[in-house]
Amino acid sequence: MIVTAAALVLVARLVRMPSIVAYIFAGLVLGPMLGVLVFEVHTPGDHDAPATMEVLTELGIALLLFLVGLELSLDKIRDVGKVAVLAGIGQVVFTAAGGFVLSLVLQFSVMESMFLATALTFSSTVVVVKLLDQKKELHSLYGRIAVGIFLVQDLVVIIALTFLAGLGTEADGEEASRSIGAMTGNLALAFVGMGVLLVAALLASKFLLPRPFGWLGPSPQAMVIAALTWCFAFVVAAEWMGLSLEIGAFLAGLSLAQLDVAHDLRRRVHPLMNFFIAIFFISLGAQMDLSGAINDWFAATILSLFVLIGNPFIFMWIIARCGYSERTSFLTSVTVAQISEFSFIFAAMGMAAGLIDDRVLSIVMVVGLVTIAISSYMILYNHPLFAVCHRFGLLRMFGAGEQEDADNAEPPLCGHVIVVGMNAMGRRLASELHRRGETVLAIDTDARKLAGLPCKTMVGHIDYLSVLEEAGLPEAKLAITALQIEDTNNLFVYRCRQFGVPVAAHAFDRSVRGDLLRLGTDFLIDAKAESSRQLDERLRDAGVA
The missing domain is CATH 1.20.1530.20 (Na+/H+ antiporter like fold)
Known part of the structure; x- marks a missing residue:
């Protein structure tokens, strides 16, 4: 069949x-x-019918x-x-x-x-x-x-x-x-x-x-x-x-x-x-x-x-x-x-x-x-x-009128920034970009993590292409993933390259940098390296090192 x-x-x-x-x-x-297939008419309670x-x-x-x-x-x-x-x-x-x-x-x-x-x-x-x-x-x-x-x-x-x-x-x-x-x-x-x-x-x-x-x-x-x-x-x-x-x-x-x-x-x-x-x-x-x-x-x-x-x-x-x-x-x-x-x-x-x-x-x-x-x-x-x-x-x-009806539907997103993963970094990025006047769409699988954000939000898993299409990825100006999930980040970067959208990915560990770069990531967010650099600068400014 x-x-x-x-x-x-x-x-x-x-x-x-x-x-x-x-x-x-x-x-x-x-x-x-x-x-090849023969079905006999039977009632729902007929136990002689093909049960499977x-x-x-x-x-x-x-x-x-x-x-x-x-x-x-x-x-x-x-x-x-x-x-x-x-x-x-x-x-x-x-x-x-x-x-x-x-x-x-x-x-x-x-x-x-x-x-x-x-x-x-x-x-x-x-x-x-x-x-x-x-x-x-x-x-x-x-x-x-x-x-x-x-x-x-x-x-x-x-x-x-x-x-x-x-x-x-x-x-x-x-x-x-x-x-x-x-x-x-x-x-x-x-x-x-x-x-x-x-x-x-x-x-x-x-x-x-x-x-x-x-x-x-x-x-x-x-x-x-x-x-x-x-x-x-x-x-x-x-x-x-x-x-x-x-x-x-x-x-x-x-x-x-x-x-x-x-x-x-x-x-x-x-x-x-x-x-x-x-x-x-x-x-x-x-x-x-x-x-x-x-x-x-x-x-x-x-x-x-x-x-x-x-x-x-x-x-x-x-x-x-x-x-x-x-x-x-x-x-x-x-x-x-x-x-x-x-x-x-x-x-x-x-x-x-x-x-x-x-x-x-x-x-x-x-x-x-x-x-x-x-x-x-x-x-x-x-x-x-x-x-x-x-x-x-x-x-x-x-007897219908010829004048077009006003469509109050929200227009599809275009020229927006997509931020995936509402951990501390993702929420900070979404909030700061929104404060600077960008149209931001925050995506996470947990609706509770999206609560309280000032920007647009969406519940969904970015492994699904339908989620990315609904989020308007092909029309986005930038896509950012703050997730710490290697396979999901790699797939997200690959999809962004397919649609020609610049992408920034969280390089949460040195072992993931190579794959992200080979996939064509435009920007790497290396939080550990950046925090170490800032700590070193502050220690130098304080005269400790």
């Missing part, structure tokens, strides 16, 4: 296709096409929801909260209603129409965030609005998953569980359980988690283990309350998202999530019924067009009503022209519960493949696409 996925991801990169689409294609190749694959796919789902929860920082969408809530909820209502009616017209049953409408409602947080980050537009005005909308959608997803958990499954085997009274009771218990977990997550983020994760900051490995422990503890608690593991993982991520170390945690958990989520999407592709998808090609085409065209139209109208310009409304709307990874999860859970058959899952998979692939190119080329639409006056019908 991994070898096939890796080969297709390499091909997908050549055409800038998202890796999720490549994973699903890998499942199609290994499953329906070659018959079940655990791997469930780990992928849990880590995906955990990572999405980690994105739900309230500070991210504070300035665009109103439009995010209005557009998010408005789009959910209109798309769900339109998708339900359209599915009924296409002669699906009421239950199948409900699942299809729900699957069409949500957009892919993972795909869009990755593409906007690739374009360096994640923190632009339309990027912040889009992220805010996705976070609202994610909360609606959790409500939908809670609703599904409360419906029960056919595996329960009792007719009473199908009665209206029992179903109502199950739903009430599910929402009460979610409320209890939500309150526990929010209280923990305020009173329980900040101190231990502050202690674990200098130890990245321990911090990741603690975060995963917290995640799986919530998963166990959710299942104990009769909820799905997705709800527990999401709420665990939500509680950690409010901490100072949340951004660093996301970077560390992401590679682990990538591996398990690949297994999940490959297994989904392997379970896809190609013959059913071919027979339902007309329905899949109509639903795909509804997502690609209908969703942006709905968002354009709502965002324009909130007073935003044509450009902001269009760029934001283009980001939602696909269905979400949650759509696959939701449909797979419905099939496992016996509420829908594999035909509906196959249609959702086809719609996902089409919309994620096409919308990715729409996002990558959103500015040229807007220029064409604006030139021909295609956006006037939405």
